[in-house]
Amino acid sequence: MTDKQTTALALYSGGLDSTLACRVVAEQGIKVVAVKFVTPFFGYDLLLKKQEYIEESKEKFGIDVILKDVTVPYLELLKKPAHGFGRYFNPCIDCKIFLLAEAKKMMPEIGASFLVTGEVVGQRPMSQRRDALRAIERDSGCEGILLRPLCAKNLKPTRAELDGLINREQLLAFSGRNRTPQMKLAERFGITDYPSPAGGCILADPILSARIQKYYRQNQKIVPEDILLLMVGRQFRLPSGGWLVVGRDEKQNEKIEALRRPDDWLLQPSVIPGPTAILRHSTDAEELETAAAIVTRYAKKSALVDGTAIIIAERRGISREMEASALDDCILKPWLQR
Template sequence: MEREKKVYLLFSGGLDSVIAAKLLQNLGFQVVGVHITSPFFEKDLSKVKELADRLGIELKVVEAGEDYLEMLKSPVYGYGKNVNPCIDCKAYMLKKLKEVAGEEGIIATGEVLGQRPMSQRLDAFRSIEKLAGLRGRVLRPLSGKLLPETVYEREGVVDKRELLDLRGRSRKRYPEILRKLGLSGELPTPAGGCLLTEPSFAVKVKDLIEHDQLTWENVKLLKLGRHFRIGKCKLVVGRNREENEKIASFSKDKDLILKVEVAPSPVGLLRCEGEPERGVLETAAGIVARYSDAKREKEVPVSVYRSGKLIEVIKVQPNFNTDKYALKV
């Protein structure tokens, strides 16, 4: 059996992708790990690289582009419990893998049949392959014995009997598998889940989708501070000094920065399409004042800056309920 072929493996750095890499290597393939990254699912890249080095595989890192956001707005197979479009997301990753692999490369993943309810069922595997234009062309070595024949088995590139038969969530067999594959000792574990599966994050992503404001720049802001929707504007309010500094550094030309200067105060970033209406600006100032140390005062002056220049000071009453505007579960 010919065995110098390159396999392009979706390499998250999770244990399943590590096992898949080692198994394919032991079968004589040259493995290229392809790590897809995005602000929604970010792992410690240095740990992923360390893992790839430990395994002796080449690593390619691909950043999800604008096309990921387009997919996220209206996924063909819909969302899971939150705003996670798992089937479309996996298909997206496979398409990226295909771009890296070209026509000749073998495509593989470390997916396990039945491990995840939405994207790792047999029918989901079929949908993912169809959407990615890779029907029967995705090798899943961890469950290969249990899955329909792929083109690689048909063409004699891989022997089904050499693949594993893992199914479900249980990890009982993993220690034995790791030992047999020669994967002993501590492996670096790059932590990091997917924010699209978190209810509190999903609320904020949905809000951006509804207001047609889903850009990577806006997504990065979602990781910081408290978020408020005031009409067409979005207000982000820092919760500590570090967040205040980061939020201020995210500010673009048209954004407004709001803060109370007579008492310790959070920084608020108000992002609008066009000039904010007076009522919106006053509400935003009221929210910033509400989270400042001057919140018990009858009237609080809130400074409004644009591009580093003070443009006005608004006097507001901070004692109102911010819940109406808050983006939270």
């Protein structure tokens, strides 16, 4: 036995349960490093304010967080998750298996003796049933090294408990959907400001997940930049095959502009207020005019001159100025994607 402090690596979502799990383990004098995996479906925006997020987690919850982008392998996983999907395009069991396996790979580098999650047996219908918890542990290769401190006393002791690295008696026996015990524990730790448990995963959002699922059905090659573009703005499939995305507000306009690729047309009204749009996969010159007419439709109505606007379209340094009339809703509606 040495005096070296034990280290645990926690899977961190930023929600209450994983925050509490970290704190329960840290309370026993264990150093907890938390990894927050991000993909376009959860946590992606944090990559833009990485340092701020890391500092905020430390300040608010006393947790050291590492952000890790796992987009590429995650997009592969979505092609055929072994345990299938939940209600929407959410592969919750495979998602957890994947993230745990990724965390396990990080253990040597962190010097972690075991892994921690905030799962609670019986809390979620699909991925937190007792048999699902066992399958997740087994299929991620984490048998014996995965501690779930919030419900540990309802599960078999893990290696960390058996080896005396952590005291099982001070772990918890939460189960089911009742959130009161978590609230009470949060109060004890002085945690007041945390996101709601269900929020956050786009794959569990009925509309956006349907879009993503459709993209998977229609495309062999899954392109991360396409996935990101799918999740913003009004989406149109134009009759000759182009994909037009039109911002709804300032924030979306900025996002759309940032997602622009070299082959995309970027469209914006000249002078008057209106949306930013991207036209992707367009090979048809007429289609650009249609796109300009759609952008005009969503520009500020009172600023149009006789129902028209000047739209600037730009691609690879080439700029085109077009006078476009607002396209009629009954024409554009069939092209609008859910």
